Amino acid sequence: VNTEPSKKDVWDQPKIIDSSLRMMTATLGPSGGKNGFQGLTGLPSPGLAWFINGYLIPEIWLKRGITYVVHIYGGNNPHSSQYYHPFVITDEPNGGYDGMTEVAQKHTRILAGVQYTLRRQARPTSAGPLCLRERKGFDRRLDDNFLSFKEFNKSLDMRCEPGDPAVLEFKPNSSWPDIVYYHSFVQSNMGWKLHIVDKFSTDDKKMLQSMQMINNEDYYQQKMQKF
Numbered sequence: 001v002n003t004e005p006s007k008k009d010v011w012d013q014p015k016i017i018d019s020s021l022r023m024m025t026a027t028l029g030p031s032g033g034k035n036g037f038q039g040l041t042g043l044p045s046p047g048l049a050w051f052i053n054g055y056l057i058p059e060i061w062l063k064r065g066i067t068y069v070v071h072i073y074g075g076n077n078p079h080s081s082q083y084y085h086p087f088v089i090t091d092e093p094n095g096g097y098d099g100m101t102e103v104a105q106k107h108t109r110i111l112a113g114v115q116y117t118l119r120r121q122a123r124p125t126s127a128g129p130l131c132l133r134e135r136k137g138f139d140r141r142l143d144d145n146f147l148s149f150k151e152f153n154k155s156l157d158m159r160c161e162p163g164d165p166a167v168l169e170f171k172p173n174s175s176w177p178d179i180v181y182y183h184s185f186v187q188s189n190m191g192w193k194l195h196i197v198d199k200f201s202t203d204d205k206k207m208l209q210s211m212q213m214i215n216n217e218d219y220y221q222q223k224m225q226k227f
Contacts, residue, residue, distance in 0.1 A: 010039030011149040014058035019200045022066070025165075026087055026182075027051045027073045029133030031190075032152055033143030043094070043189045048085075050074075050182060050191045051133060056149055057192040060182075064172045064198055071165035073131030074184065083132070085184035086124030087168055088113030095183025095191055097122065111180055112170035124185040128166030133158045172196045 011032065031037035031049035036056055038045050052058050062068060074085035088097065089112040097108060105122075114122040133156040146152035172180075182191040 009035050011035050011056075011152075013040050014055040014149070016053060016055070016058050016060045017200070018061075019063070021060075021062075022068060024052055024060070024068065024070045025054075025073070026070055027131040027133065027158065028075070028083070028085065029056065029156060029158075030135070030143060032056055032146070032149065033141075035144060035146065036149070036152070037189070041093075041189070041192060045189055046187055048082075048187070048190060050087075050184075052182070054153075056153075057190075059193045059195060061195045061197055061200065062172055063200065064174060064176065064196060067169060067171045070126070070168045070170075072126050072128040072168060073160060073165050074128060075130040076127040076163075076166065077130075078127075083130050084127065084186060085190065086113060086127040086186065087166070087182065088124065088126070088185045089170065089180055089182050089194065091177055091180055093181050093193075094188045095181065096186060096188030097183070098124075098186045099188065111172075111176060113168055113185065122185075126166040126168040127185075129161040129163035131158060131160040 027050075028048050029051045031045040031047055036045075037043070037049045040057060049057050052060065070087060072087040074087055075083035078084050088095070088110055090097065091109040091111065092107075097105060097110065100108065110122060113124060113126045115125050116122055133153075135155050135157070143152065146155070176196045178196055180194045180196060182194060184190045
């Protein structure tokens with residue numbers, strides 16, 4: 001039996017293309033089953049994924065030479081096996097740097113989100129309190145039944161631990177590849193693509209106008225509730 005989602009069932013890939021964007025908010029939530037993360041990326045999902053500015057693993061366009069800030073709510077208790085997800089940006093599509101083999105780590109470039117010890121071991125710097133979208137008392141296997149991300153997202157409530165977010169500031173430069181990825185430092189397959197451009201094209205601006213994406217930090221703060 002073929003259990004793979006058909007193209008028509010997979011939700012639309014969210015895109016954030018905004019030349020005025022400077023600040024983003026990263027929270028956690030369910031990955032959306034076969035029509036969500038798995039269908040959008042073609043990768044298996046651990047069940048959790050990053051939501052950026054309220055959208056499930058959006059592709060985001062960023063410009064070289066601009067400083068960006070991410071407010072991160074991925075969990076900051078390193079003893080939690082499920083809810084500890086420091087935010088990092090790397091040059092490979094899978095993430096989970098901490099669990100990679102030594103060989104794989106040597107072939108991975110971390111562009112933001114870590115500091116290195118004297119022994120050149122990467123230590124994450126961007127672990128903030130947990131903000132989690134969740135649906136209590138609902139069988140996660142039924143996520144596949146939602147026809148759109150909008151419908152799926154309306155079924156979720158977001159609750160947040162107290163505390164200020166971790167703040168990651170970074171500036172893409174000429175050494176960054178054209179496509180990089182945001183990830184969890186400890187768990188693979190939770191994030192997706194960042195498109196790094198030298199300038200925003202006319203086509204990008206037209207796409208922005210047609211998509212009407214929300215990039216309002218205050219909007220997400222208002223939606224957050226305390227645990």
